[in-house]
Structures are given as C-alpha cells and as structure tokens.
Amino acid sequence: MAASSSSTIAASVTFDSDLTTAPGVAFDSSHNDQDDQVLAEIPVYLSNNLSKFLYIFQYPLRNAPFDSRSGPVAARVKPKAKMVELDIPIDTRSPYYSSERGEDFAMGMNDKKIKTAYDKRMEEHEEEQLYGRTTSNKKEEELLDRMTFSSTEVPAQTKYVVGAMRDGELHLTPVHGTIQMRPAFTYIDKLDEKFKAANKRIQDVEKDEEENKKAETGKAQTLQVSMKNSEKEGHSKRNAYSMAVRNAEEEPWQPVVYYDETTQQAEMVYDGLYTQKKEELKCTTSRGDYLESLSGVKRQ
Numbered sequence: 001m002a003a004s005s006s007s008t009i010a011a012s013v014t015f016d017s018d019l020t021t022a023p024g025v026a027f028d029s030s031h032n033d034q035d036d037q038v039l040a041e042i043p044v045y046l047s048n049n050l051s052k053f054l055y056i057f058q059y060p061l062r063n064a065p066f067d068s069r070s071g072p073v074a075a076r077v078k079p080k081a082k083m084v085e086l087d088i089p090i091d092t093r094s095p096y097y098s099s100e101r102g103e104d105f106a107m108g109m110n111d112k113k114i115k116t117a118y119d120k121r122m123e124e125h126e127e128e129q130l131y132g133r134t135t136s137n138k139k140e141e142e143l144l145d146r147m148t149f150s151s152t153e154v155p156a157q158t159k160y161v162v163g164a165m166r167d168g169e170l171h172l173t174p175v176h177g178t179i180q181m182r183p184a185f186t187y188i189d190k191l192d193e194k195f196k197a198a199n200k201r202i203q204d205v206e207k208d209e210e211e212n213k214k215a216e217t218g219k220a221q222t223l224q225v226s227m228k229n230s231e232k233e234g235h236s237k238r239n240a241y242s243m244a245v246r247n248a249e250e251e252p253w254q255p256v257v258y259y260d261e262t263t264q265q266a267e268m269v270y271d272g273l274y275t276q277k278k279e280e281l282k283c284t285t286s287r288g289d290y291l292e293s294l295s296g297v298k299r300q
Contacts, residue, residue, distance in 0.1 A: 040168075045169060046171075046172055046275065047173045047275035048275075049275065050269070051175075053176065054162060054173055055175065055179055057084075057151075057179060058178065058179070059180075060180060061182060061183065062181075068260060069089075070088070072149075073258075074086070075256045076256065077254055078251045078254070079254065080247070080248075082151075085149065085184070085253065086148070086181060086258070087146045088146060088149055092145050101144075103142070103143060103144075144187070148186065149181040149182065149184065150182060151179040152179060153177060153178075153179050154179060156177065156178070171273055171275055173273050
C-alpha cells in the first residue's frame with residue numbers, strides 16, 4: 001500500500017521466496033566452524049521510504065494468487081480506522097454458479113426496493129391504464145458478480161521487514177502492519193433490511209384496507225397510538241458500540257486505485273524499497289544490553 005501526493009494508490013507486489021526451490025543442506029554436528037569459508041559478503045541497507053505505507057495482506061481463505069482477470073476491480077480505505085475493502089469479481093458463467101441465488105443476493109448490492117405482491121399489482125394496473133394490457137416480457141435480473149473482502153488488523157507480535165536484492169545489495173524496509181482479508185457479507189444484512197421494509201409496506205397496505213372496510217360499514221374504530229422515544233432508543237444503541245467502532249463507522253470510505261503487480265505503477269512503488277542514502281549505521285547498543293533485551297531478565 002503506497003500513498004502519493006496527488007492520489008492514493010494501492011499497489012499489489014508479490015515477493016517470491018527461493019526457499020522452496022533451494023537445495024537441501026546436510027548439517028554435520030562434527031563439522032568444525034573454523035573450516036567454513038566466507039562465500040560472499042552482502043551489504044545490508046535500511047530503507048524507510050515506504051515504511052509508513054507498507055502492509056502485509058493475508059488471504060487465509062484464498063489459495064490462488066490474483067491475476068489480471070481475478071484481481072480486485074475496486075478498492076476503498078478508511079485511513080484513520082486502518083480498514084480496507086476490496087471487490088473481487090465472481091465468474092457468473094461458471095457451472096458452479098447459481099443464477100437463482102445470484103439474483104437474490106444482487107438485491108443487497110443496489111438501492112432498489114424489493115417488490116411485493118401489491119407493488120407488482122400496482123405496476124400491472126398502471127400498464128393496463130397506459131397500454132391497455134400488461135407486458136409479459138421479463139426483464140433480465142442483475143446477478144451478484146462481485147464479492148467484497150474486508151480487512152481485520154492483526155496485532156503485531158514481532159517486527160517484520162521486506163527485503164529486496166539489487167546489485168548484490170540487500171535493502172530492508174520495515175512493515176507498518178499486517179491485516180487479514182476475509183469475505184464480508186454486508187449485502188445479506190442489506191437484503192434483510194429490504195425484506196423488513198417490504199413486510200412493513202404489506203402490513204401498512206393491509207391495515208389501510210381493513211380501516212377502509214370498517215369505515216364503509218360505519219362501525220366505531222378504536223385507535224391505539226404508540227409513541228417511541230426515538231432519541232432515547234438511538235442513544236442506547238449508540239452506547240452499545242465502543243468509541244473505536246463508532247468512529248470507524250462514521251469515517252467515510254475513500255476510493256483508491258488498485259494496480260496489479262505487472263503494471264508500471266506497481267514497479268514505481270517497488271523501486272521505493274531501495275534506499276538512495278547509503279550511510280553507515282552506528283550501533284549505540286552494547287552486546288550486554290542487546291542480550292538483556294532478548295532474555296527479558298533484568299539485571300540487578
């Protein structure tokens with residue numbers, strides 16, 4: 001993840017490890033370390049160009065890397081809350097894709113309301129008034145063609161760095177944090193809200209029809225009025241959330257541009273891993289202090 005002065009970009013860079021292809025090494029306990037020869041000396045440099053913007057993205061539920069077709073089609077961030085969302089495309093032409101369920105879930109991705117029997121009856125009535133008949137052509141329904149991945153920040157247990165080799169030099173950049181990306185099912189929550197709103201409209205229509213029938217018969221009606229203290233109810237709901245969660249929900253999403261690792265923009269971000277200042281670092285920690293920090297035992 002990298003930030004530019006003109007716009008915010010999200011660059012995906014894959015770091016291949018040669019550990020899986022490295023030949024096995026047989027260790028001999030009787031071998032004398034003094035006989036070992038130094039095969040190479042590699043200068044190590046510390047780069048902080050991207051240290052504030054470099055994150056490790058983990059996809060525990062995904063076993064295939066992204067490519068130009070399966071990569072994210074949209075990305076959003078909440079900088080203060082340190083939250084990320086990625087929209088991953090879904091292959092709707094796959095033989096394992098259910099078009100029926102895809103139509104149902106697609107309603108949770110848009111702002112269209114769910115049509116009830118009364119809504120459909122009203123549409124048919126309007127069509128008869130305009131055209132004298134109802135049209136039988138069924139409109140093609142939308143399909144759920146993307147899945148949203150939402151981030152969860154992983155507490156730091158240790159310090160990680162990313163290393164890049166160039167011209168026989170190793171450049172290290174500290175990683176700012178680690179986050180896990182998991183599927184988010186917000187469309188199901190939105191779909192549930194739409195069903196509740198549709199049921200409420202049905203109840204309102206049935207109540208109006210019942211009241212109209214009673215009014216026609218001339219019978220006295222008993223009205224029951226119940227008032228809700230919306231301010232008190234809203235205040236109690238807000239208190240159920242912590243301050244951090246509340247701030248995260250109130251912070252708006254900011255769209256960012258996602259660049260695949262094969263793009264020129266990703267290459268430019270990758271160049272930021274190499275430092276331009278090659279100054280020698282001076283260690284101010286003694287060996288005793290360093291060993292003490294590792295052991296955790298405080299000297300008297």
